[in-house]
Amino acid sequence: MATNDDDIFSAAIARLEQLAQLDEQDLAAIRALPAEVRSVPANTLLLRDNEEATQCALLLSGYTCRQRIAGDGGRQIMSFQQPGDLLNLQALMLPRSDHEVQTISSAKVAWIPIAALRTLARERPTIGDALWRDTLIEGSIFREWVLNVGRRDARSRIAHMLCEFAKRATLIGEVPERIRLPMTQNDIADATGLTSVHVNRMLQELDRMDVIERDRRDIRITDWAALQRIADFQTGYLHAAA
Amino acid sequence: MATNDDDIFSAAIARLEQLAQLDEQDLAAIRALPAEVRSVPANTLLLRDNEEATQCALLLSGYTCRQRIAGDGGRQIMSFQQPGDLLNLQALMLPRSDHEVQTISSAKVAWIPIAALRTLARERPTIGDALWRDTLIEGSIFREWVLNVGRRDARSRIAHMLCEFAKRATLIGEVPERIRLPMTQNDIADATGLTSVHVNRMLQELDRMDVIERDRRDIRITDWAALQRIADFQTGYLHAAA
DNA sequence: CGTAGGTTTGACTGATCTCAAGTTTGGTGG
């Protein structure tokens, strides 16, 4: 059960190395973390709202989203996670969760005891800083989403979401021109504050404008510059090197 | 110039004490921070987008907002700050700013060298944790705003903004029933993703519904329960004790 | 094959925006 393959942490280490200069001891400390790996199907609630977490979830494969549910049942997605992302770093410092994390696709997740991670952050300050930096970058992404949902029209919002997804895919070594979206049009609607009907029409429009080509959930960005312009997409808020 | 009145930090200390158990040494270390106090008028850009900060701004009096500007010039406010709040903690860990901070009212600000704050966070881990916690809570507020702007109608959004403002006012010792808004209706529009015209109409509607009474920017919440219901306001996301 | 989840389409509705013109208010200088 307590799997400790060296390489379950490889994606996470790659991510952290973008955030800080890790030395050998740092790497060893990460690889020594206890972890329990589990596979979960799509649309599984991994982390509940208003719960005390004892474990921290590390996404090994697949995609998840961070979401909150309004009183009338409406769902708002505020970010997507990709392999190598820690899903509830907040739990290191805040006892109770204030939102949900759900799988978008089938996924593999490593569960790490919070206490072990907290110790790691304290004893290896470089890692602690990297983790803090990671939460700050996600904060920056939230700010961009507030702007996206609050001040851009439907077409721009969707284009922006595509740009961010493609750009972040490059950070884990994928090509941005050809992306396979893990999420349904309904998920896109919940991420952009629209309805799935309207998302569908806008995707068709982007297709008609020759900036993307679609084959089900495979998106080919045929005119990256135009898509960025439509999206009003600037990469600064992602705080990524490349 | 380098003012070091013991009590310029009192509001900030009160805030940090809500986030961690500070001991005498912690307090002394905070009070020993170098700081330069400046007064600025309303609508002054304190922190620019995409700039390297060398100083951290601590709000002593007045109100500020965190905002991003869209490509078409549209402004989106993503949070308000009150006395005792640090305005750019991100700068401790991220070299470049990704948004702006502007005064909403006239304000007094203490400027603290980033390096001093970074040292403080490292040498006094309790304070470091409190600061991290503070940035995480603001992240939670951003998430709530994404939900607010993305999934609630105009009336609820405005009601929610009022609830949050009133609730946070209580955390610095004010009464929630009678609030004096520092922001114009145009600011409220930029915070809720609406136009000032529509904000005006919705405020009138809340007035007509007998949940608030208005005398210019003085708001009296006459039916707190109803306002919370309209706003779909749950306090959990603020992670406040009370 | 049959089915469920996802996607697409059409017709109609409505919340919010736009534009443009008043009105009120608070501050400032004479």
Place this chain on the structure above:
DNA sequence: CCACCAAACTTGAGATCAGTCAAACCTACG
């Protein structure tokens, strides 16, 4: 203390983007 001005607030009418509802169409998968 009053007159004036700019900024903020208010009002109305018409336009529009996105939502709603309901049905049909795919397509992956058991």
